[in-house]
Amino acid sequence: MSLILxxxxxxxxxxxxxxxxxxxxxxxxxxxxKHAELIGVAxxxxxxxxxxxxxxxxxxxxGRGPAPFTGLRVxxxxxxxxxxxxxxxxxGAVSLDAIALAALRTxxxxxxxxxxxxxxxxxxxxxxxxxxxxxxxxxxxxxxxxGVMKPDELEDYLVNRNVxxxxxxxxxxxxxxxxxxxxQLRAGTAGEDVSALYLRAADAVEPKAKIGKxxxx
Amino acid sequence: xxEIKLLPAGEQYIDQMMALEHECFGRDAWxxxxxxxxxxxxxxxxFVLLEEETVRGYAGLSKLPSTNQADVQTIAVAPxxxxxxxxxxxxxxxxxxxxxxxxTEIFLEVRADNPVAQNLYASLGFEHIDTRKRYYQPDxxxxxxxxxxxxxxxxxxxxxxxxxxxxxETGIGIVRGNTLLANVISSSMDxxxxxxxxxxxxxxxxHLEALQPTLIQALHDAKLxxxxxxxxxxxxxxxxxxxxxxxxxxxxxxxVASGKPIYAVNHLVGHVGVDVLExxxxxxxxxxxxxxxxxxxxxxKDLLDDVTLLGETIDDAAGEAFxxxxxxxxxxxxxxxxxxxxxxxxxxxAIRFPRGLTLPKDMEKHRYDFSFSGLKTAVARWVExxxxxxxxxxxxxxxxxxxxAVADVLTxxxxxxxxxxxxxxxxxxxxxxxxxxxxxxxAERCVANGIELRIPELNLCTDNGAMIxxxxxxxxxxxxxxSSLDFGVDSTLSVETVHTK
Numbered sequence: 004m005s006l007i008l009x010x011x012x013x014x015x016x017x018x019x020x021x022x023x024x025x026x027x028x029x030x031x032x033x034x035x036x037k038h039a040e041l042i043g044v045a046x047x048x049x050x051x052x053x054x055x056x057x058x059x060x061x062x063x064x065x066g067r068g069p070a071p072f073t074g075l076r077v078x079x080x081x082x083x084x085x086x087x088x089x090x091x092x093x094x095g096a097v098s099l100d101a102i103a104l105a106a107l108r109t110x111x112x113x114x115x116x117x118x119x120x121x122x123x124x125x126x127x128x129x130x131x132x133x134x135x136x137x138x139x140x141x142x143x144x145x146x147x148x149x150g151v152m153k154p155d156e157l158e159d160y161l162v163n164r165n166v167x168x169x170x171x172x173x174x175x176x177x178x179x180x181x182x183x184x185x186x187q188l189r190a191g192t193a194g195e196d197v198s199a200l201y202l203r204a205a206d207a208v209e210p211k212a213k214i215g216k217x218x219x220x
Numbered sequence: 221x222x223e224i225k226l227l228p229a230g231e232q233y234i235d236q237m238m239a240l241e242h243e244c245f246g247r248d249a250w251x252x253x254x255x256x257x258x259x260x261x262x263x264x265x266x267f268v269l270l271e272e273e274t275v276r277g278y279a280g281l282s283k284l285p286s287t288n289q290a291d292v293q294t295i296a297v298a299p300x301x302x303x304x305x306x307x308x309x310x311x312x313x314x315x316x317x318x319x320x321x322x323x324t325e326i327f328l329e330v331r332a333d334n335p336v337a338q339n340l341y342a343s344l345g346f347e348h349i350d351t352r353k354r355y356y357q358p359d360x361x362x363x364x365x366x367x368x369x370x371x372x373x374x375x376x377x378x379x380x381x382x383x384x385x386x387x388x389e390t391g392i393g394i395v396r397g398n399t400l401l402a403n404v405i406s407s408s409m410d411x412x413x414x415x416x417x418x419x420x421x422x423x424x425x426x427h428l429e430a431l432q433p434t435l436i437q438a439l440h441d442a443k444l445x446x447x448x449x450x451x452x453x454x455x456x457x458x459x460x461x462x463x464x465x466x467x468x469x470x471x472x473x474x475x476v477a478s479g480k481p482i483y484a485v486n487h488l489v490g491h492v493g494v495d496v497l498e499x500x501x502x503x504x505x506x507x508x509x510x511x512x513x514x515x516x517x518x519x520x521k522d523l524l525d526d527v528t529l530l531g532e533t534i535d536d537a538a539g540e541a542f543x544x545x546x547x548x549x550x551x552x553x554x555x556x557x558x559x560x561x562x563x564x565x566x567x568x569x570a571i572r573f574p575r576g577l578t579l580p581k582d583m584e585k586h587r588y589d590f591s592f593s594g595l596k597t598a599v600a601r602w603v604e605x606x607x608x609x610x611x612x613x614x615x616x617x618x619x620x621x622x623x624x625a626v627a628d629v630l631t632x633x634x635x636x637x638x639x640x641x642x643x644x645x646x647x648x649x650x651x652x653x654x655x656x657x658x659x660x661x662x663a664e665r666c667v668a669n670g671i672e673l674r675i676p677e678l679n680l681c682t683d684n685g686a687m688i689x690x691x692x693x694x695x696x697x698x699x700x701x702x703s704s705l706d707f708g709v710d711s712t713l714s715v716e717t718v719h720t721k
Binding site for chain 2: 037038039040041042043044046047050057072073076077078079080081082083084085087088089090198199201205206207208209
């Protein structure tokens with residue numbers, strides 16, 4: 004009973020079933036739209052591929068982003084309700100950390116030469132975070148971020164800090180998200196916070212108290 | 221006589237129930253503590269008979285999960301209402317409920333010296349099976365034990381959980397057939413107040429945060445767990461796309477998690493279908509749906525198969541007009557209640573604001589359509605001129621005159637639709653129905669035109685999950701196929717698509 008269902012919609016729609024370090028099933032659609040259409044089929048598909056009943060799960064994991072708003076919420080909503088519907092534990096994890104986990108299997112990184120993970124934030128901006136390698140439990144050590152900046156601002160920021168990282172902008176996979184939480188559970192650092200990491204305020208402008216004057220002006 | 225309703229008992233009725241308890245049972249009355257304990261226990265179901273907001277009777281049963289036997293714990297009807305079938309109505313409800321809970325037998329005790337009650341029970345299938353000697357003290361009266369057998373599953377109606385997230389209310393409701401079991405609404409209204417209107421991104425963020433607690437509360441209120449749910453229903457349009465996606469993602473996950481079918485349903489038709497929870501939905505009907513997001517006039521011949529859009533707003537929704545005018549008058553958000561309050565004491569005839577799309581040339585093309593943008597501008601200009609002239613005008617008069625213009629055009633077109641289609645029934649829905657003047661004018665004009673007016677309870681008029689569950693239950697009971705798991709949201713979904721397959 005250590006099956007983890009992970010759902011991440013910070014990029015495309017990605018759902019995976021992982022058990023003790025093994026990926027039992029995956030369903031990835033790299034379409035940055037249509038999350039609401041795809042999510043149900045994706046979850047049903049990984050359960051069916053692995054012949055797993057929802058009640059057999061140990062936990063559900065939601066990818067918290069950061070990500071542009073609309074799609075991200077679909078996955079978090081689905082993970083939250085799936086966990087509530089089955090009555091299992093719900094964890095949240097930073098999606099960039101899962102990308103780092105995958106990259107740090109092949110790249111070495113240190114405080115001096117960290118790994119920079121970036122992801123498209125639209126509006127000509129990127130989400131980013133810096134990692135100094137893996138800790139003894141295999142959890143990526145995030146030393147800065149997550150943040151959102153324009154690419155040239157980020158470059159200036161890193162130069163000013165005298166950081167010259169290797170960069171990855173690999174796509175997030177829910178399988179890596181589940182493996183990340185397995186490592187965090189070993190380390191005792193898995194988090195229950197599933198709030199979305201928007202990193203930007205909602206677009207909304209407060210109106211003037213009265214609009215009367217403006218009508219014929 | 222006013223209508224008497226039968227509803228699940230809640231703590232808000234306990235004072236009234238206790239007063240009735242003392243009146244009906246005297247020395248045998250329960251204490252308030254035991255009444256509350258029994259009423260709120262997981263293994264019990266209590267119902268009240270309500271006339272307006274006054275409790276006229278109640279009844280409760282107990283059914284432990286470990287047995288297939290249920291017990292009638294209490295039944296009381298106000299003395300002045302006895303002999304009119306209310307005791308029977310309560311008892312029938314308990315029998316239905318016991319059956320739903322899986323009981324195959326139901327027991328009760330009755331005083332041996334109460335033949336009226338014994339006859340009622342006997343007429344509902346209870347038999348006298350045993351006697352407890354001198355059970356009622358100090359009167360020294362025997363108790364009859366009576367038992368009725370319940371046929372297994374014969375009364376099974378589907379339990380449907382509905383999720384609504386099309387605008388700024390996260391609603392989760394649960395119904396059993398046409399019976400409301402829970403209706404929990406979490407609104408993000410306060411967060412929109414400083415923007416003077418619903419901000420889609422803020423609404424969507426709030427849905428995500430509200431979903432899980434709303435689900436837990438709805439299951440708690442209905443005294444059910446996810447295993448008891450037979451189907452999930454969810455709004456997939458019309459509404460704010462980002463907001464709808466949160467509900468749809470959530471509903472699909474619940475469907476897969478519970479292995480139960482999912483029904484994607486139309487928000488606007490939900491506003492009509494909700495009336496099944498308030499008694500019989502009589503069809504055909506004209507329906508006027510007025511909210512912050514919609515102003516639509518529908519012709520409903522069949523709830524599931526024949527809904528036609530007669531007209532809708534061509535610019536702002538009526539609720540939006542209230543919000544905007546409230547803002548220019550310096551009143552609070554949401555504008556509906558603020559304008560209602562400001563209008564009290566005002567003269568609705570003080571200023572003749574325009575009635576949108578009522579001129580003959582407009583009526584040709586837009587007979588049942590609405591427009592509130594011009595009205596809003598007219599109010600703004602009027603205020604501007606008055607201020608520029610330094611006139612000391614009455615906000616109450618402006619508010620009352622504006623409100624009158626909205627209520628007038630809404631009800632005039634709705635009543636015209638009834639008359640011209642020969643349908644003498646009008647159903648109101650949507651949050652703007654909370655507006656006192658709209659209700660009043662609708663009632664007046666319906667009476668004058670011989671039209672039967674239906675207005676569901678306010679918390680069923682505003683956006684809610686119960687209406688989505690109710691429409692879902694209609695689809696289940698009609699044997700309709702569930703939606704496939706890959707349906708999407710449609711922010712402009714047509715009312716003719718009641719159910720997205």
